[in-house]
Amino acid sequence: MDTLSRRWARLEPHTTVFGPDDHRPRPAVLLFHGCGGLRDHLPKYAAAAQAAGWRAFIVDSYAPRGWSRTFAMATVCTGLLLRGHERAGDVLAALDGVSRRRDVDPSKIALAGWSHGGWGIMEAMSSERLPGMLGLVDPGDVPLEGVLASYLAYPYVGVAALNRMRPWRHCPKTLAVIARSDHLTSVRNAERVHAMIRDCGAEVETWIADGTHSFDEPMTAPPMRYHPELAEEAVRRFAALLEDVAVAPQAAAGSTATDARIELAT
Known part of the structure; x- marks a missing residue:
């Protein structure tokens, strides 16, 4: 079983960083991919965060485990491996690791x-985080107070998400994107889950996008279909959420943005 630091040591080399090319402590957003692994749409969201003056960290949960996309599609997407409570360990470890960086403001995290x-984020927010839970020795050692916002894009809230109605223990402002034609859940079920989050005291905005699951991912794998206009709107709403919860420092004149592995300042 990992500690937070050991899990982050595994994830860190496979995390991609976007952000202004400076060392100022900035708000940061951590991006966690779906069961199909890293796809082309996540850098678009990271670039939007970067344009707003944030740092963005795309966390690959599969490369540290030696898993290919094909393997993940056959195991994670079918619920055989890495269910939400296990993925929550990655969320907490990445939150802990990124919050310790000198170029990140730990009080302004999304x-x-x-x-x-x-699904993993929802488990991280709702778990008791006792020693040994979520695949971690010390899941309770990372504070959640700095998490100001969560962006949930058609999160998995189907039958395998046994804890989907468990109240959150930390309640940041949340934008929940529901796909009207999601084959993994009904709109009614998704709205019920998000209403539970709202009941814990969080400000929750729900957007019902008139598309399928993964509508923002440039691919067609029926019943999922890419919808470019909705994808553009999703990125806009994502960026607006970040700007609503924290104002980032302006980049220095003449500075350039970075898109590099996490070998930057740690």
């Missing part, structure tokens, strides 16, 4: 998850 990634 978490963003797509499908399976959203």
Whole structure:
């Protein structure tokens, strides 16, 4: 079983960083992919965060485990491996690791998850985080107070998400994206789950996008279909959420943005 630091040591080399090319402590958003792994749409969200003066960290949960996309599709997407409570360990470890960086303001953090990634975030927010839970020795050692927002893009809230109605223990402002034609859940079920989050005291905005699951991912794998206009609107709403919860420092004149592995300042 990992500690937070050991889990982050595994995730860190497979995390991609976007942000202004400076060392100022900035708000940061952590992005967690769906069960299909890293896809082309996540850098678009990271670039939007970067444009707003935030740092963005795209966390790959599969490369540290030696899993290919094909393997993940056959195991994670079918619920055989890495269910939401286990993925929550990655969320907490990444939150702990990123919050310790000198170029990140630990009081201004957002978490963003797509499908399976959203499931992991919801488990991280609702778990008791006792020693040994979520695959971690010390899950309770990372504070959640700095998490100001969560972006949940068609999070998995189907039958395998046994804890989907468990109240959150930390309640940041949340934008919940529901796909009207999501084959993994009904709109009614998703709204019920998000209403539970609202009841814990969080400000929750729900957007019912008139598309399928993964509508913002440039691919077609029926019943999922890419919808470019909705994808553009999703990125806009994501960026607006970040700007609503924290104002980032302006980039220095003449500075350039970065898109690099996490080998930057740690």
